[in-house]
Amino acid sequence: xxxxxxxxxxxxxxxxxxxxxxxxxxxxxxxxxxxxxxxxxxxxxxxxxxxxxxxxxxxxxxxxxxxxxxxxxxxxxxxxxxxxxxxxxxxxxxxxxxxxxxxxxxxxxxxxxxxxxxxxxxxxxxxxxxxxxxxxxxxxxxxxxxxxxxxxxxxxxxxxxxxxxxxxxxxxxxxxxxxxxxxxxxxxxxxxxxxxxxxxxxxxxxxxxxxxxxxxxxxxxxxxxxxxxxxxxxxxxxxxxxxxxxxxxxxxxxxxxxxxxxxxxxxxxxxxxxxxxxxxxxxxxxxxxxxxxxxxxxxxxxxxxxxxxxxxxxxxxxxxxxxxxxxxxxxxxxxxxxxxxxxxxxxxxxxxxxxxxxxxxxxxxxxxxxxxxxxxxxxxxxxxxxxxxxxxxxxxxxxxxxxxxxxxxxxxxxxxxxxxxxxxxxxxxxxxxxxxxxxxxxxxxxxxxxxxxxxxxxxxxxxxxxxxxxxxxxxxxxxxxxxxxxxxxxxxxxxxxxxxxxxxxxxxxxxxxxxxxxxxxxxxxxxxxxxxxxxxxxxxxxxxxxxxxxxxxxxxxxxxxxxxxxxxxxxxxxxxxxxxxxxxxxxxxxxxxxxxxxxxxxxxxxxxxxxxxxxxxxxxxxxxxxxxxxxxxxxxxxxxxxxxxxxxxxxxxxxxxxxxxxxxxxxxxxxxxxxxxxxxxxxxxxxxxxxxxxxxxxxxxxxxxxxxxxxxxxxxxxxxxxxxxxxxxxxxxxxxxxxxxxxxxxxxxxxxxxxxxxxxxxxxxxxxxxxxxxxxxxxxxxxxxxxxxxxxxxxxxxxxxxxxxxxxxxxxxxxxxxxxxxxxxxxxxxxxxxxxxxxxxxxxxxxxxxxxxxxxxxxxxxxxxxxxxxxxxxxxxxxxxxxxxxxxxxxxxxxxxxxxxxxxxxxxxxxxxxxxxxxxxxxxxxxxxxxxxxxxxx
Numbered sequence: 039x040x041x042x043x044x045x046x047x048x049x050x051x052x053x054x055x056x057x058x059x060x061x062x063x064x065x066x067x068x069x070x071x072x073x074x075x076x077x078x079x080x081x082x083x084x085x086x087x088x089x090x091x092x093x094x095x096x097x098x099x100x101x102x103x104x105x106x107x108x109x110x111x112x113x114x115x116x117x118x119x120x121x122x123x124x125x126x127x128x129x130x131x132x133x134x135x136x137x138x139x140x141x142x143x144x145x146x147x148x149x150x151x152x153x154x155x156x157x158x159x160x161x162x163x164x165x166x167x168x169x170x171x172x173x174x175x176x177x178x179x180x181x182x183x184x185x186x187x188x189x190x191x192x193x194x195x196x197x198x199x200x201x202x203x204x205x206x207x208x209x210x211x212x213x214x215x216x217x218x219x220x221x222x223x224x225x226x227x228x229x230x231x232x233x234x235x236x237x238x239x240x241x242x243x244x245x246x247x248x249x250x251x252x253x254x255x256x257x258x259x260x261x262x263x264x265x266x267x268x269x270x271x272x273x274x275x276x277x278x279x280x281x282x283x284x285x286x287x288x289x290x291x292x293x294x295x296x297x298x299x300x301x302x303x304x305x306x307x308x309x310x311x312x313x314x315x316x317x318x319x320x321x322x323x324x325x326x327x328x329x330x331x332x333x334x335x336x337x338x339x340x341x342x343x344x345x346x347x348x349x350x351x352x353x354x355x356x357x358x359x360x361x362x363x364x365x366x367x368x369x370x371x372x373x374x375x376x377x378x379x380x381x382x383x384x385x386x387x388x389x390x391x392x393x394x395x396x397x398x399x400x401x402x403x404x405x406x407x408x409x410x411x412x413x414x415x416x417x418x419x420x421x422x423x424x425x426x427x428x429x430x431x432x433x434x435x436x437x438x439x440x441x442x443x444x445x446x447x448x449x450x451x452x453x454x455x456x457x458x459x460x461x462x463x464x465x466x467x468x469x470x471x472x473x474x475x476x477x478x479x480x481x482x483x484x485x486x487x488x489x490x491x492x493x494x495x496x497x498x499x500x501x502x503x504x505x506x507x508x509x510x511x512x513x514x515x516x517x518x519x520x521x522x523x524x525x526x527x528x529x530x531x532x533x534x535x536x537x538x539x540x541x542x543x544x545x546x547x548x549x550x551x552x553x554x555x556x557x558x559x560x561x562x563x564x565x566x567x568x569x570x571x572x573x574x575x576x577x578x579x580x581x582x583x584x585x586x587x588x589x590x591x592x593x594x595x596x597x598x599x600x601x602x603x604x605x606x607x608x609x610x611x612x613x614x615x616x617x618x619x620x621x622x623x624x625x626x627x628x629x630x631x632x633x634x635x636x637x638x639x640x641x642x643x644x645x646x647x648x649x650x651x652x653x654x655x656x657x658x659x660x661x662x663x664x665x666x667x668x669x670x671x672x673x674x675x676x677x678x679x680x681x682x683x684x685x686x687x688x689x690x691x692x693x694x695x696x697x698x699x700x701x702x703x704x705x706x707x708x709x710x711x712x713x714x715x716x717x718x719x720x721x722x723x724x725x726x727x728x729x730x731x732x733x734x735x736x737x738x739x740x741x742x743x744x745x746x747x748x749x750x751x752x753x754x755x756x757x758x759x760x761x762x763x764x765x766x767x768x769x770x771x772x773x774x775x776x777x778x779x780x781x782x783x784x785x786x787x788x789x790x791x792x793x794x795x796x797x798x799x800x801x802x803x804x805x806x807x808x809x810x811x812x813x814x815x816x817x818x819x820x821x822x823x824x825x826x827x828x829x830x831x832x833x834x835x836x837x838x839x840x841x842x843x844x845x846x847x848x849x850x851x852x853x854x855x856x857x858x859x860x861x862x863x864x865x866x867x868x869x870x871x872x873x874x875x876x877x878x879x880x881x882x883x884x885x886x887x888x889x890x891x892x893x894x895x896x897x898x899x900x901x902x903x904x905x906x907x908x909x910x911x912x913x914x915x916x917x918x919x920x921x922x923x924x925x926x927x928x929x930x931x932x933x934x935x936x937x938x939x940x941x942x943x944x945x946x947x948x949x950x951x952x953x954x955x956x957x958x959x960x961x962x963x964x965x966x967x968x969x970x971x972x973x974x975x976x
Contacts, residue, residue, distance in 0.1 A: 056080065072234070084129040084136075087230055091347040092133045096140020098417070103318065104141075110318055113146050117154035121283075121319035124158055125166045130322035131156065133347075137320060162560065165279060166323040168272040168330055172560070176271035181213070183261045183268075191249045198240045212257050219254045222343065230346060251343050258326055259341075262333035266891075267872045273330040281445055284354050287315060288409045288441060332415060336423040344416075351414040355438065360408025409441035455501040456874050457895040459888055460528060463879030465543065466888065467503065467530055468895060469495050474532065476543055479878045479886065479897060486546055490532075497534040504529040504566040531573060533564040540573065540588060550588040562601070568613045568632065574606075580620070585635055594635040596628070597621060604650030609677060610657040614638070616679065618651050618662070627651065627662065629679045641679040645671065649696070653677070654705040659722065666695025666713055666781075674725055685725040697781040702791040707810060711782025715798040719810050729813045733782070733798035733806060737818050738763035745852075745859050746820045755848060755861045757819070764820065766801035772824050772843075788830040788838070793854075795838055797825050805840060807852070819852060819859060831877055831885070834902070839887055841875040847889050847896065849875050853904065860904045864889055864896040 056078050060066030067075045079085050084092070103110045114120075122138060124131040134156060159165075162172045170177040195210045199221070207215045216224075225247065228235040240246070261268035325344040332338035332350065398406075410432050413420040424446075425431045425439035432438035457468035459479060466477045472495060476486040490498075528543035538561075542549035552573065563576040567585055575584040575593075580601040586593045599605055600618040607616045613632035618625060625643040630636065646668035652661050657677060664671040670693045672685040687693045694713030701708060707728070708720040715733040720726065737744050739762070746760040784797040784805075793816065794808045802824035807817045823842040831837040836854035847866045852859040878886040878897065884907060886899040900906045 082127065082129060084132040085227075085231065088129065088346065089132065089136050092136040093140040095347055095349060096137035096142075098140075099137065099320075100141045110141075113148065114142055115148040115150060116152055117142075119315070119317045120154065121316045122154060122156040122321075123166070123319070124156060124322035125164055125324065126158060126161050127324070130166075130324065131158070132322075134320060134322035137322075165275040166321055167327050173271055174562075176268070179261060179265065179268050179271070183257055191253065195246055195249055198243055198246050199238075202238065202240075212253060218250060219258065222250045222254050225250070226346065255329070255341065255343050259329045259333045259338060262330055262338075263336070265872070269334045273327075273334050276327070277331065277334060280352055283316070283319065284352075284409075284411065284441060285406070285445065287354060288356075289405050328415070332413075332420065335413070337413065337415075337420045348416050350420075351417075353412045353414065354441070355410045355412065357408040357410065357432075403442070406441045406445070410438040411441055411444045412438050455498050456872070457888070457890040458501050458503060459876050459878055460503050460543075461505045463877065463886070465528060466878075466895065467501060468890070469498060469501065469532075474530075474541070476530075479888070480880075482897065486543060488541060488548070491537075494532075494534060498532055499535065499561065500531065500533040500564040502531045502565055504531075504570045506570075529566065529570045531564060531566060533561060535560045538564060538573065538575065552586055563603075568608045568615070583617070587633075596635075600625070600648065602649055604652065607651050607653045607660070609653045610655060612657060614677075616651050616653060616660055618648050627675075627679050639679045641675075641681075643673065644681070644684070645673065650699065652699065652701060654701050654722070655703055656705040659705070661699060661701075661708065663696045663699055663710075666697065668695065669693060670695055670710075670712060672696060672699065672708075672710065672725070674722075683723075683725050685720060694781070697783070698785050700785055700787060702787050702810070703789065704791055707791070709785060709787070709794060709810075711785040711796060713781035715781065715800055717782060717785060717794070717796050717808070719794075729810060731794075731796070731806070731808050731815065733796070733801060733804075735766050735768065735801055736763050737766065739815055742815045742818055744818045744820065747822050747850075747861070749822070755863070757859045757861065759858070760820065764818070766804040766818075766820055769800055769802055772802060784825065784828055786828060786830060788835050789832055790835045792835060793830075793838075795828050795830070797828070803842070805852075807838070816854065817852065819850070821850065827875065829875070829877055832879065834885070837885070839875055839877060841873070841889075847873060849887060849889060849898070851900070851904070856904050860900070860906075862887075862898050862900065862906055864898050866894055866896060 053076060055075050056068040057065050058068045068078050069075050070078050077086070100110075104112055110119075117138075120138075122134055124134045138154065161169075164172075168176065168180075170180050192210065195218075200208055200210055203210060204215065210218060210221070212218050221241075225237065225241050228237055229242070236242075262272060325348060328344050328348055328350045329338055329341065332341065413422065419437040421436050422439050422444075425443055426436050430440055430443045432440075455469055457466055459466050464479055465485065466479050468475050468477070469490070472490050474488040474490055475484055477483065478485055529549065530541045530543060532539050532541070536553065538552040539548060540550040540552075541547075550573075552575070560578045561575065562578045562580075563574075565574045565576075566572065567574050571587060571589045573586045573588065575586065576599060577583070580599055581597075583596040583599040584593045585596070596617065596619065598619045598621040600620050602618070605618045608614070609616065615628075615630040615632075615635065617628045617630060619628060620626065625645045625648040627641045627643055627648075628637050629639040629641075631638055643662060645662065645664045647665040648662050649665045650663060653659070654661070659682075660675040660677060660679065662673050662675065670685075670687040673681060674683045674685070676682055696710055697713050698711040699708065700711075706722050708722060708725075710718045710720065712718070717731040717733075718727050719729040719731075721728055742762075744760040744762060744764045745757040746764065748756055748758045750756060780799050782796050783799045783802070785794070786796075787794050787810075792809060792811060794810050796806055796808070797804065798806075803821040805819045805821075805825055805828065806815065807819075808814070809816050819840065821840075821842050823844045826841045826843050828841075829839045831839070834853070838852050840850035840852065842848075842850065847864040848861060849864075850859060850861050873889055873891050875887060875889045878888050880886050880899075883902060884899045885902060886897060888895055888897050890896065897909050898906070899909055
């Protein structure tokens with residue numbers, strides 16, 4: 039509290055009581071087991087028992103680090119050598135405070151001891167727990183691992199406790215309401231707080247508790263072991279932060295946390311601890327944090343759910359016998375504070391920071407020599423499997439991992455973008471450590487390189503090439519992959535949450551930069567517009583869309599775009615934009631003029647929740663469809679957005695709704711994939727079904743050739759023709775492929791519309807290929823793993839590239855004229871991580887493809903008859919920097935863009951749409967992000 043003259047601050051002691059609803063909705067005070075009303079906790083708050091155990095944890099820290107090891111002082115006059123941090127959850131902050139008091143009680147702090155600094159972050163920026171709420175992709179992956187709802191173990195749980203589940207969610211499930219993990223938390227809480235808080239005895243059945251623990255642990259933490267992407271998105275940022283602080287401590291720079299906690303208002307003066315580095319860091323986090331760290335390092339095999347007041351200690355040791363010769367201290371340098379103002383400091387920002395190990399110089403590597411890291415989980419040493427190898431640990435003790443090895447682990451867990459080929463397939467863009475490399479797909483030679491800001495490679499979320507609509511449309515109709523229309527300019531956009539950069543590859547320069555584009559929220563998506571001078575920036579939460587014109591340095595702003603991937607479509611040839619918005623309770627379709635993006639027509643759609651919009655390839659028709667919850671409903675509109683015809687199934691006919699929609703290349707047919715495993719071909723104008731293909735789990739059709747993947751004696755993969763009836767493996771055979779386990783998840787026409795390939799989520803490893811003209815099923819391919827993606831070749835109409843969810847760098851290829859499909863494998867240095875495949879267009883008879891992940895990529899090729907041709911490219915360039923790259927100075931042009939005038943702000947951008955400010959924007963701003971002005975530079 040403050041005085042009226044704002045000269046000082048004072049404390050106010052107050053007593054809290056919690057009010058709730060009583061009989062007849064009367065307000066009553068919430069009471070505990072003995073009728074007490076002054077000691078009741080809100081859900082999720084730290085109880086008295088929790089304060090007692092976290093205080094005891096701090097006392098254990100004092101016993102070990104102060105009394106036994108003498109590492110920390112017995113009495114402190116300030117806390118500037120101690121880094122304290124907590125998540126936004128109040129119980130985490132309370133836990134840090136209690137542990138700090140346990141480690142340094144009042145009697146061990148001097149009378150002049152200033153308030154300690156505790157670092158917190160906004161929920162959107164928090165990395166101390168796996169942040170599903172701020173990463174859509176991680177949320178999708180988490181849901182994929184939360185689908186274990188049908189098993190004998192789950193049936194046993196339901197026989198015990200389902201009768202106590204709420205109405206509408208009677209069955210206990212991993213993703214039920216409450217979740218299975220929430221039930222586990224409640225049971226454990228009541229066990230910790232005595233018999234007066236107990237639930238019915240069925241909740242404490244020993245077998246049931248073991249099942250809950252086992253399933254809960256698998257749900258939350260198995261993804262860290264099975265998926266590299268899961269590790270990177272879930273806990274990679276925190277592991278990177280930990281390693282950064284340890285490297286900062288080893289280097290003697292301010293990146294050990296000192297610059298965040300020491301001094302007053304950023305001024306690091308002597309006497310406030312600024313002359314000392316941080317020696318001890320304590321972060322209040324959650325059980326999901328601890329197990330995620332251990333799982334990502336491979337040190338949580340068979341572990342049970344972390345009990346209350348668990349902790350992981352990460353300890354840094356220095357071997358004093360190791361001497362680094364000619365080691366120079368880091369020169370002091372200005373440091374920019376969180377809000378951007380420059381402060382003087384007696385320590386410098388680390389020059390190593392979060393550089394990958396491959397980027398460190400010999401002098402920088404030498405600074406890490408002699409440093410070892412030990413992990414302890416609940417006071418027991420933990421051995422990281424990767425540290426067992428010779429040279430990776432302290433001689434004689436595998437629990438002491440070298441700091442260099444831990445840095446390598448962190449490099450693996452920091453997310454980057456995979457390599458992406460250009461639309462014409464002639465160039466490949468890849469982020470290689472601190473550079474953007476543009477290579478030729480013919481010989482793998484580096485065409486251009488651009489230096490990236492420090493740390494950008496770990497923060498980049500979007501890497502997109504410009505795709506000219508007319509060029510792609512003409513290529514599809516002509517089936518020619520060799521044309522080189524000048525309209526397809528080679529431009530590339532890279533973006534993180536704060537900065538968007540456009541590169542002009544033809545002119546070898548940075549073409550434009552956009553900073554602070556979304557102002558209030560983070561970026562949800564970044565794409566080029568219809569022309570290369572336009573960039574579309576979607577903000578999170580469906581808050582707004584900005585369409586930036588790089589030519590005039592202005593943006594058009596549209597409020598409330600729908601949060602679906604296909605919420606917009608450009609009309610071929612004319613370039614009109616159809617955009618789905620939802621400013622209120624109804625879906626609104628906007629038709630906007632090219633270039634100016636003036637709203638030409640506004641239509642209220644007769645949909646409950648539109649899931650997408652697509653122009654036909656000839657631009658004469660527009661189709662939109664409803665969400666599955668509204669049933670099977672599709673609207674055919676004229677090009678200007680007026681309703682022409684509606685397709686729907688009768689109300690009494692059971693259906694689960696539409697999952698995906700595709701136009702045929704000639705625009706004469708419309709394919710609908712639904713949630714019941716059916717593909718329906720509609721006539722464009724009448725919307726009358728012409729054909730229906732059904733994905734049956736058992737294939738028994740004499741007109742269909744069924745190919746089944748087989749493993750040879752040396753684990754070589756190949757196809758063999760299967761005898762019918764052939765059974766496709768169900769989704770239950772693949773535990774990690776259950777997200778959205780029903781319906782047509784993949785559906786794509788080939789280049790001339792003569793073939794259609796589709797995959798049903800219920801049988802995810804099977805690809806069905808149909809001939810829409812004849813209505814015949816052509817082929818079925820059954821694999822050992824779920825199919826991730828398919829791509830028809832843009833030149834050879836009967837050639838399709840298939841990628842399955844396997845760790846090996848392998849692709850599957852089917853062609854109608856071949857006697858059997860082919861399987862090709864490429865050589866990677868370390869074949870792990872999420873792989874992506876793509877066709878590469880070529881001007882010779884070789885058919886080329888690319889396969890890569892966030893760390894490397896490779897190119898394969900084969901002849902039109904399916905014979906594999908060895909790739910003669912530079913293998914070192916494909917799998918990392920080669921010797922010539924180390925000495926190539928690259929582009930010597932000045933890439934500095936011309937800055938836009940300072941007075942150009944987001945206020946200059948015209949706002950379009952139908953909504954007005956209803957206070958929602960300020961709520962997002964206050965909760966998540968600081969207000970930033972939008973500016974573009976070209």
